Amino acid sequence: MVRTRIAPSPTGFPHIGTVYQALFDFAFARRHDGQFIVRIEDTDQARFVERAEEKILEALDWFGLTEDESPRKEGTYGPYRQSERLDIYKKYVHELIEKGHAYYCFCTKERLTEIRAQMQKEKKIPRYDRHCRTLDPQQVQQRVDAGESYVVRMKIPDNETIVVPDGLRGEVKFQSAIIDDQVILKSDGFPTYHLAVVVDDHLMQVTHVLRGEEWLSSAPKHILLYRYFGWEAPQFFHTPLIRNPDKSKFSKRQGHTNVSWYQQEGYVPEAILNYLALMGWTHPQQKELFDLHEFISLFDFKDLKPLGPIFDLKKLQWMNGQYIMRMKEEVLKKKIVAFYADKHLDETIVEQSVPLIKERIKTLKDYYDIAGFLFEAPTTYEKDPAEHRQLVQAMIDRMQSVQPWQADVIGEAMQRLATEKEIKFGIFFMVLRVALSGKKITPPLNESMELLGKEECVRRLQSLA
Numbered sequence: 001m002v003r004t005r006i007a008p009s010p011t012g013f014p015h016i017g018t019v020y021q022a023l024f025d026f027a028f029a030r031r032h033d034g035q036f037i038v039r040i041e042d043t044d045q046a047r048f049v050e051r052a053e054e055k056i057l058e059a060l061d062w063f064g065l066t067e068d069e070s071p072r073k074e075g076t077y078g079p080y081r082q083s084e085r086l087d088i089y090k091k092y093v094h095e096l097i098e099k100g101h102a103y104y105c106f107c108t109k110e111r112l113t114e115i116r117a118q119m120q121k122e123k124k125i126p127r128y129d130r131h132c133r134t135l136d137p138q139q140v141q142q143r144v145d146a147g148e149s150y151v152v153r154m155k156i157p158d159n160e161t162i163v164v165p166d167g168l169r170g171e172v173k174f175q176s177a178i179i180d181d182q183v184i185l186k187s188d189g190f191p192t193y194h195l196a197v198v199v200d201d202h203l204m205q206v207t208h209v210l211r212g213e214e215w216l217s218s219a220p221k222h223i224l225l226y227r228y229f230g231w232e233a234p235q236f237f238h239t240p241l242i243r244n245p246d247k248s249k250f251s252k253r254q255g256h257t258n259v260s261w262y263q264q265e266g267y268v269p270e271a272i273l274n275y276l277a278l279m280g281w282t283h284p285q286q287k288e289l290f291d292l293h294e295f296i297s298l299f300d301f302k303d304l305k306p307l308g309p310i311f312d313l314k315k316l317q318w319m320n321g322q323y324i325m326r327m328k329e330e331v332l333k334k335k336i337v338a339f340y341a342d343k344h345l346d347e348t349i350v351e352q353s354v355p356l357i358k359e360r361i362k363t364l365k366d367y368y369d370i371a372g373f374l375f376e377a378p379t380t381y382e383k384d385p386a387e388h389r390q391l392v393q394a395m396i397d398r399m400q401s402v403q404p405w406q407a408d409v410i411g412e413a414m415q416r417l418a419t420e421k422e423i424k425f426g427i428f429f430m431v432l433r434v435a436l437s438g439k440k441i442t443p444p445l446n447e448s449m450e451l452l453g454k455e456e457c458v459r460r461l462q463s464l465a
């Protein structure tokens with residue numbers, strides 16, 4: 001049975017990198033009739049952010065990557081929030097102590113700072129000096145019983161090569177000499193990430209772990225913990241860091257790491273998923289556009305490439321435009337109405353405008369730039385129509401006689417007027433377009449005029465004549 005998971009920490013906004021991982025986890029689990037789990041790793045209480053968990057789950061829903069098990073969808077392996085599993089971790093920490101793979105450490109912060117400084121002075125890699133690893137077991141028990149503050153550290157073996165099998169890079173080797181005797185239980189009774197992730201992935205029967213390569217250096221500690229417990233480790237896939245087109249790190253400073261940025265900018269989730277799927281993976285027929293359903297039928301972790309994926313917003317914009325263009329008009333209408341909920345757009349106008357604009361917008365946010373004049377008269381003009389007062393007056397007069405008020409009829413009447421006045425169509429229609437919309441570029445003009453209605457067109461022109 002395939003079981004995948006994301007294990008986000010609720011420390012901020014929902015990150016697009018989390019969605020990237022969720023997409024692969026979700027697709028792989030679906031393809032194999034397995035389960036996709038969300039476990040909340042909230043062991044770092046200092047970094048806890050209110051509502052972060054809720055926002056992560058909402059983001060998954062928005063993308064259609066809703067999980068099978070999570071704090072809001074309890075399965076048989078809960079609880080799914082680490083802060084609710086403290087007793088479980090304690091039990092396993094004690095097991096490690098009893099087996100001699102972990103030890104109590106009573107060193108104070110001051111002492112740790114001191115040895116760190118000393119080692120730095122000696123140009124050594126700063127590490128814990130294992131002072132408490134050799135304390136007398138009886139004394140240790142007495143100090144624990146007396147209520148002295150402690151942490152628990154795992155023992156890292158001397159001079160061993162620890163092999164991390166990684167589905168993207170093969171065997172990655174680490175020398176134990178550079179690994180610290182990692183704290184696994186903190187003085188506040190909370191486990192550290194390393195212990196909790198191993199215990200939970202095991203107890204939740206996770207089979208495949210996909211995560212960012214920033215966790216690769218932690219993996220040898222995890223491999224050791226699996227060995228100490230006598231458990232089989234899941235398969236690991238550490239994905240390369242996402243980069244900007246100039247190869248710099250895809251950082252938080254640019255808003256576009258935050259899922260809500262995409263929502264505000266009018267991207268549609270289907271396009272984002274399609275785009276993310278192509279970062280590190282290629283379609284067997286080199287297709288660029290495919291939906292989630294198709295991706296699920298094709299995706300395998302083993303086809304991921306260990307190459308730094310580039311996040312190119314221009315490409316995503318293009319893809320978003322492609323999705324909008326191909327979307328059912330009814331669906332696009334609903335998305336536009338929802339996107340501009342606070343403007344309370346007239347739904348009939350939105351509906352009628354959709355065929356005119358769907359090939360011209362890349363994001364939902366482009367809609368109002370191009371179609372806003374259908375809802376409100378312009379207040380600024382990209383070209384001054386006042387220069388053409390007489391022509392505008394002639395247009396008004398001609399409009400009065402257009403019957404019925406239909407795009408083709410309007411178009412013919414206006415062309416006739418231009419011909420009579422011996423004005424080039426280019427100039428004539430530019431004047432008309434700017435006068436009605438304020439803009440030099442709009443959706444097809446005749447259809448837009450039909451939509452606006454005769455009265456409104458005349459009113460707008462009159463304000464200029």
Ligand code: GLU
Pocket residue numbers: 006007008009041193197210211212215
């Ligand atoms: N809690 C870690 C994070 O925030 C999870 C890392 C992992 O997937 O093991 O990314």
